[in-house]
Amino acid sequence: MSEKLKIVFAAAEVVPFEKTGGLADVAGALPKALEKLGHEIIVVMPRYYDIDRAALEKLPAPLGVPMGSRGEFWAAVYKTTLLQSKVEIYFIDYEAYFGRSGLYGDAAGGYTDNDERFVFFSKAVLQLCKMLCFTPDIIHANDWHTAALPLLAKTRFVHDFAYTASVLTIHNLQHQGYCHKSIVDVMEVGWEHFNPHELESLDAVNLLKGGIAAADAVTTVSKKYAQEIQTPAFGFGLDGHIRAHSHKLFGILNGVDYEEWNPASDSYLPVTYDVDGMSGKQVCKKTLQENFGLPVLPEVPLIGFVGRFVEQKGIELIAAAIHGLLDHDIQVVMLGTGEQWAEAFFSEVAYHRKNFALHVGYSNALAHQIEAGSDMFLMPSLFEPCGLNQIYSLRYGALPIVRAVGGLDDTIVNYDAVHGTGNGFKFYDAAVEALYHTVLWAAGVYRNEKEAFEKMQRYAMQEHFSWEDAAVEYEKVYRFALERKNGKET
Numbered sequence: 113m114s115e116k117l118k119i120v121f122a123a124a125e126v127v128p129f130e131k132t133g134g135l136a137d138v139a140g141a142l143p144k145a146l147e148k149l150g151h152e153i154i155v156v157m158p159r160y161y162d163i164d165r166a167a168l169e170k171l172p173a174p175l176g177v178p179m180g181s182r183g184e185f186w187a188a189v190y191k192t193t194l195l196q197s198k199v200e201i202y203f204i205d206y207e208a209y210f211g212r213s214g215l216y217g218d219a220a221g222g223y224t225d226n227d228e229r230f231v232f233f234s235k236a237v238l239q240l241c242k243m244l245c246f247t248p249d250i251i252h253a254n255d256w257h258t259a260a261l262p263l264l265a266k267t268r269f270v271h272d273f274a275y276t277a278s279v280l281t282i283h284n285l286q287h288q289g290y291c292h293k294s295i296v297d298v299m300e301v302g303w304e305h306f307n308p309h310e311l312e313s314l315d316a317v318n319l320l321k322g323g324i325a326a327a328d329a330v331t332t333v334s335k336k337y338a339q340e341i342q343t344p345a346f347g348f349g350l351d352g353h354i355r356a357h358s359h360k361l362f363g364i365l366n367g368v369d370y371e372e373w374n375p376a377s378d379s380y381l382p383v384t385y386d387v388d389g390m391s392g393k394q395v396c397k398k399t400l401q402e403n404f405g406l407p408v409l410p411e412v413p414l415i416g417f418v419g420r421f422v423e424q425k426g427i428e429l430i431a432a433a434i435h436g437l438l439d440h441d442i443q444v445v446m447l448g449t450g451e452q453w454a455e456a457f458f459s460e461v462a463y464h465r466k467n468f469a470l471h472v473g474y475s476n477a478l479a480h481q482i483e484a485g486s487d488m489f490l491m492p493s494l495f496e497p498c499g500l501n502q503i504y505s506l507r508y509g510a511l512p513i514v515r516a517v518g519g520l521d522d523t524i525v526n527y528d529a530v531h532g533t534g535n536g537f538k539f540y541d542a543a544v545e546a547l548y549h550t551v552l553w554a555a556g557v558y559r560n561e562k563e564a565f566e567k568m569q570r571y572a573m574q575e576h577f578s579w580e581d582a583a584v585e586y587e588k589v590y591r592f593a594l595e596r597k598n599g600k601e602t
Contacts, residue, residue: 256289259323338363400485421450
């Protein structure tokens with residue numbers, strides 16, 4: 113049996129406490145899978161305003177967090193356990209930074225002190241480890257919010273974490289943590305690290321860039337995305353920096369919590385179903401059509417979309433293609449929220465088109481019901497580090513229609529009519545015509561090649577992307593990082 117590792121997992125959001133994207137899903141699931149492998153792990157996140165302190169246990173002592181010339185700030189610490197596990201999760205409670213209406217910003221935009229907020233949080237993670245007498249083998253940082261951790265552990269806190277290796281996971285390279293260079297004094301890492309190979313970018317600090325340089329290993333959430341971010345098209349200005357560190361870069365596909373996403377036991381559905389008994393899916397489709405005010409027509413292909421109405425998710429492609437698609441005999445259901453123009457545009461479409469339905473906002477129950485009631489699921493992302501909805505869709509027999517990028521390309525196999533294989537439909541160009549014709553192709557297969565479509569559904573529903581498999585890969589990366597850090601086998 114492999115040697116047990118001690119791991120601290122730091123993230124700005126964790127399911128079920130807070131979620132804006134896939135980071136939260138990973139942070140809520142991966143630690144539990146690692147614990148099942150025998151490792152000792154704690155999770156740390158901020159205690160945001162809407163996380164109820166009454167449901168948490170407060171630690172008796174306050175936590176001192178040094179903030180350079182600003183002095184020492186004092187935070188409270190709360191804890192509980194992740195759902196259905198023994199993994200302890202700690203919450204850093206500092207009202208001035210985290211007692212706000214949003215995680216990263218509000219209607220006016222991103223908070224102007226986000227750099228200080230998350231440098232504070234990163235330092236608090238290390239101070240908490242010291243207070244708990246928990247000396248980790250691995251510090252696992254996630255995205256720009258905690259990207260300061262690898263450098264902090266090697267500089268300001270080196271005496272306490274001299275033998276601790278660091279791993280940084282990039283969930284979305286678009287967001288990098290640009291901030292004023294004065295943050296270097298708050299970090300207390302030394303100005304020698306403000307250089308183009310570490311923190312410096314255009315005379316400002318790029319926290320993610322510094323984290324990539326300092327970490328002993330870097331991961332992304334799919335193999336394809338690990339390749340893509342080394343190119344100008346997907347690198348958001350960091351492709352050269354990432355290529356320079358490609359020797360320590362790994363792509364590990366996210367897993368899925370099949371206890372939550374399982375049509376055979378899903379409590380959100382009107383009836384359950386599985387690969388051996390698919391009749392329930394037709395009931396789910398009928399119920400979805402009724403609930404959204406669509407004509408109840410079982411023979412008409414129903415396409416679902418659940419996601420943020422933002423450029424990354426291909427929302428502009430959908431907007432440009434939607435009226436042309438709705439002129440054909442298909443139905444579309446969309447659930448999501450995001451850019452105001454998109455919410456207004458699709459609300460107008462829903463008003464005028466009887467075969468289009470919309471719910472602005474987010475509902476976990478509706479997300480499950482759309483997966484179950486849809487024949488196909490649309491994800492035309494401009495980039496997609498991993499994507500989870502296409503994996504949920506596979507399990508629910510809603511064949512994904514995707515753009516072949518990142519994790520979408522890794523998980524979806526294009527329909528091959530000659531050999532009768534595949535689990536979905538892919539297109540390659542970020543073009544309206546490509547989206548339009550691929551959707552019509554998929555709808556045509558649904559109508560005219562019923563046997564082939566149902567075979568794809570059965571194949572898709574039996575695919576398995578588990579966190580247990582992902583955890584084994586992360587364990588390998590942890591041992592790689594320790595070997596790099598300490599120059600010995602682990």
